[in-house]
Amino acid sequence: MESLNFASALEYVWKLVQGANRYIDENRPWELAGKTRQHSLTGSEFPLATKEPSALADANKEELVTVMRTLVAALRLIGKKLWIFMPETSGRIFAIYEQEKIQRLDEILFAKRSNS
DSSP states (O other), X not given: OOXXXXXXXXXXXXHHHHHHXXXXXXXXXXXXXXXXXXXXXXXXXXXXXXXXXGGSOHHHHHHHHHHHHHXXXXXXXXXHHHTTTOHHHHHHHHHHHHSSSOOOOSSOSSOOOOOO
């Protein structure tokens, strides 16, 4: 039987997460939604998606829907691949999709680790 390589599996999941982050940075869904808000830590203005889709220009609306559907699919895949390593976090990801309408999470799925 071949040995399992958990490090490679986690590296694959991490690449999925990095790819999703890069996709967000490149497509800027908050700009497609056309809204800004002040950042709580830096005080600088940053775009935030708060407009209803019906209020968006048709071109932006179509692109925003495509971007968000792509991100939903990426998050589902990440949740599926994480299950063996982080079953609770994976379960919270899948719980998002059990709702009729996807809601904002009030919790952090992946907390940053402190070096201290």
